[in-house]
Amino acid sequence: MDLTDYEWLVGDDGRRALEEALPLETQESLLPLTARLRKEHSAHRAHLLIEQLTQRRRARQKFERAGEMYFTPVALEQATDEIVARYKASRFPPRVAVADFCCGIGGDALGLALACDEVRGFDRNPVHALFAAVNVGVYLEQAGLPRARFRATTAEMAACDGR
Numbered sequence: 001m002d003l004t005d006y007e008w009l010v011g012d013d014g015r016r017a018l019e020e021a022l023p024l025e026t027q028e029s030l031l032p033l034t035a036r037l038r039k040e041h042s043a044h045r046a047h048l049l050i051e052q053l054t055q056r057r058r059a060r061q062k063f064e065r066a067g068e069m070y071f072t073p074v075a076l077e078q079a080t081d082e083i084v085a086r087y088k089a090s091r092f093p094p095r096v097a098v099a100d101f102c103c104g105i106g107g108d109a110l111g112l113a114l115a116c117d118e119v120r121g122f123d124r125n126p127v128h129a130l131f132a133a134v135n136v137g138v139y140l141e142q143a144g145l146p147r148a149r150f151r152a153t154t155a156e157m158a159a160c161d162g163r
Helices: 004-010 012-025 030-040 043-059 073-078 082-090 107-115 126-143 155-161
Strands: 097-101 118-123 149-152
Touching: 004 012, 004 043, 004 126, 012 030, 012 043, 030 043, 043 073, 082 107, 097 107, 107 118, 107 126, 118 126, 126 149
Parallel strands: 097 118, 118 149
Antiparallel strands: none
16 A cells, blocks of 8 residues: 555645635535546545545544544544543553554544553554554644654554564
8 A cells, every 4th residue: 555645645735735625615516626626636635635524524523623633434433432532541540651453543542642651553554553643643732742653563563573
């Protein structure tokens, strides 16, 4: 899997493209918006932008800061919502380091990152690991805390190499 377009999406240019598309998204139907974005971006990047606008709208039910986060359709369905993640994290003792294996887009990890000293997230899907890092960073930045670390790898490999 080539991460280049996903890295673009979470970078400054992708964020800017999402911001420019957002006001129009409420005024345009999906077809004209898609056509406009395909004139400005590659077909894959236009698809990623439309997908994020759609997923962010759906994610508002789960995440207070959904408008700043990144999702895939399957990962959003599987993600622990913010309220449950915070509750689950509150059950950990304070000032511990934790690992979130199979972290997806970071639902549980964001609660853990706010409650624990250190969180390391691992997911086999490199897009999910990338999105988890950005998504958790949104919450940590608001709280003035350092970023958590995420890596694309299998849970087995993460447990074996100790990173």
